[in-house]
Amino acid sequence: MKILVINAGSSSIKYQLLDMADQQIMASGIIERIGEPNGSLAHKKFINGEEQKTVFERTIKDHKEGMHLLIETITSAETGVISDKNEISAIGHRVVQGGEAFRQATLIDESTKRAIEENNVLAPLHNPANLTGIRTAEELFPGTPNVAVFDTEFHQTMPPKAFMYALPYEFYTDLKIRRYGYHGTSHKYVAKRIAKAIDKRPEEANVITVHLGNGGSISAVQQGKCIDTSMGMTPLAGVMMGSRCGDIDPAISGYVADQKNLSAGEVDAILNKESGLKGICGMNDMRDIHESAAQGDERAKLAVDMFTYVVKKYIGSYFAALGTVDAIAFTAGIGENDDIVRAAVCTNMQGLGVEIDLAANEGRISSEKRISTEDSKVQVWVIPTNEELQIAKDTVAILEKQ
Ligand code: ADP
Numbered sequence: 508m509k510i511l512v513i514n515a516g517s518s519s520i521k522y523q524l525l526d527m528a529d530q531q532i533m534a535s536g537i538i539e540r541i542g543e544p545n546g547s548l549a550h551k552k553f554i555n556g557e558e559q560k561t562v563f564e565r566t567i568k569d570h571k572e573g574m575h576l577l578i579e580t581i582t583s584a585e586t587g588v589i590s591d592k593n594e595i596s597a598i599g600h601r602v603v604q605g606g607e608a609f610r611q612a613t614l615i616d617e618s619t620k621r622a623i624e625e626n627n628v629l630a631p632l633h634n635p636a637n638l639t640g641i642r643t644a645e646e647l648f649p650g651t652p653n654v655a656v657f658d659t660e661f662h663q664t665m666p667p668k669a670f671m672y673a674l675p676y677e678f679y680t681d682l683k684i685r686r687y688g689y690h691g692t693s694h695k696y697v698a699k700r701i702a703k704a705i706d707k708r709p710e711e712a713n714v715i716t717v718h719l720g721n722g723g724s725i726s727a728v729q730q731g732k733c734i735d736t737s738m739g740m741t742p743l744a745g746v747m748m749g750s751r752c753g754d755i756d757p758a759i760s761g762y763v764a765d766q767k768n769l770s771a772g773e774v775d776a777i778l779n780k781e782s783g784l785k786g787i788c789g790m791n792d793m794r795d796i797h798e799s800a801a802q803g804d805e806r807a808k809l810a811v812d813m814f815t816y817v818v819k820k821y822i823g824s825y826f827a828a829l830g831t832v833d834a835i836a837f838t839a840g841i842g843e844n845d846d847i848v849r850a851a852v853c854t855n856m857q858g859l860g861v862e863i864d865l866a867a868n869e870g871r872i873s874s875e876k877r878i879s880t881e882d883s884k885v886q887v888w889v890i891p892t893n894e895e896l897q898i899a900k901d902t903v904a905i906l907e908k909q
Contacts, residue, residue, distance in 0.1 A: 508906075509533070509594055510899040514601040515640025517632065518542055520573050523895040524581055524588060524595070527903055530896060533588040534581050538573040546573075550580050552588050561586050570643045578647060597652045598644050599902035601692070601894070602637040604630035605657030606683060612660070612901035614909065615641055615653040623655065629683060629740070652909075654902040661695040662688030664732040669828075672740075686744075688736035690724045693838060696897040697890045698728040701836040704875055705886050713829045715822055718892065719848065720839035721749040721791070725818065727825035735828050737821050743779055746817045749791035752782035753817060784810045793841050793848065815851035822852065826859050832885050835861065837878075838892040844871040849878065853887055860884030 508528065514521040523535040536550035546567035552559045561580070567573045580586050589595070600615070606626040613619050620638060627634045637655075644653055662670075670686040671679060678684040694716045702712040709731035716726045723746045726736040737745025737753075747753040755778075764774050785791040788806035790799065799807035826832050837849055846868050853863035862883035867876065872889040879887035 508596045508903060509589065510902050511595045511598045512601070512895045512898045512902075513598055513640050513644060515570065515636050515643075517636040520570065520577065520640060522577055523899075525896065525899045527899060530899075532895075535895075536577070536580070538567060538577065541567050541570060541573050548573075548576055548580065550586055552586055554588070559586075570639050571646065574640075574643045574647050592648060593651075595648065595651060597654060597902050597906050598648060599654050599656055599898040600637060600641050600644070601658065601898055602641075602655045603633035603658045603689065604687065605655070605659045605663075606687070607663070609655070609657045609660050610663040612654055612656045612898075612905050614905050615645075615655050619655060629687070652906060654905045656692060656898040656901045658689045658691045659687045661691030662686075662726070662733045662736050665734055665736065669735040684740055686736070686739045688724065688726070688733070689738045689742045690718045690722065690839075691733075692894045692897045692901075693718050693892040694724070694726040694728065694733065694736070696894065697836050697838045697892055698726070698731065698733075700875065700890045701834050701888055702731070704877070704888055704890065705834050707833065712833045713831055715825045715829070715832060715835045717818065717822065717835060717837045717842055717852075718839045719746075719818065719837065719841035719845075722751065723748045723753075723818070723839075723841070725821045725825065727828045729829055735825065746821055747814050748783045750780050750783045750785040752778045752786065784814060787813060793845050797845075797847055811847070811851070815848055818848075818852045819856070822856075823859065832859075834886040834888060836888050836890040838890050843873065843889055843891050846870055846872075849887075849889070853879075861887060863887055 510525050510527055512523045518541045520538040524533045526533050532553050534552045536548060538548045540546045544566050546565060548563045550561045578592050582589055582592060602623055604626045606629060608622045623634055623638055641653055672684060697716045698714055699709050701714050702709040714728045716728060718724050722742055724736055724738040727734050743751050745753050760774050784796060787810040788796060790796050796807045796810055800811055841848055849868055850863060850865060853861055862880045864878055864880045868878040873891060876889050877886055878889060
């Protein structure tokens, strides 16, 4: 069974075609700058483990033209991996915000689309783009089932004491203000894999999943169910990120707006795009930051210290929330590649039963690997995430239920 996974943004479409017989990627790619003069498609085809890359540059008017190009590319003799688009059994769409309506992946029909649209207010940058991807796929793949897989669904098991904010209760009932959490597909995938890695069933394991990429979030997963997560109503909350501030005193927003004569929207843009690592040291990529820190840049050092300290604090608080912890899993760009960050987060945690093996931790890690010592009570692992595979698996599960 072949599943196409689509992640549609406002001016981009990321895709992956997977063969679920062996769960291997057949092709993947990204279409960027849709609607601008200098659009592009970067496509990779995988045959027997070999990767063949093609890049097209041309104007791509809209998502429909982008999706047409995608179909041509995956079916053409030169770049393709299938001969006809009808070989695709279903399309799995990443949808960012499912609100409280969606606790699991869902076959898309008119009511699903309406419900996704109702959540646009909670994710104005993402949900409308995700819907455009769905509508375009429906048009260009008539008769092929479409499934929505939500970033928020894994976190819907959080109890009210974890998802409610201490605000007037009507803010929750009238405005839907609550913690939703994001990166759910990654946390779900990694929580399952880490349970397997430590020889437990997901229902037997308490784990902390630490997703650190450009955006970052940490989840406490008790016996397979998320009980708390660091992102909030929006992906701005929680740990410090590339350009997002993470948790700050909520009074700061109003104070900055008054002092600098900015609108709420302008302050919001600063907190999302000019803060985090970038706000402290002017860079948002950890590789550049380590390089500068090594050359003595004090701001870069401070950024790393702040970043690793807040991650450590979240992990500590989830030990308290979970009671006992079997394992911690690091994932995503920084979690998988950055040994300095992992070491800084995990040192001085002996009191919690965490002992990192600095030799095992060294370097970039591209496959599942334990990085704690033999004696560490809590195992620490690097588990590379695979959100596309999780979306494809969830899509297959929905098809099988029909
Ligand atoms: P996204 O949230 O955009 O999906 P990724 O999970 O791909 O992000 O993570 C991207 C981030 O990972 C980069 O901004 C960079 O900070 C970090 N990163 C990638 N490779 C390395 C590396 N070798 N060492 C340290 N950090 C890295």
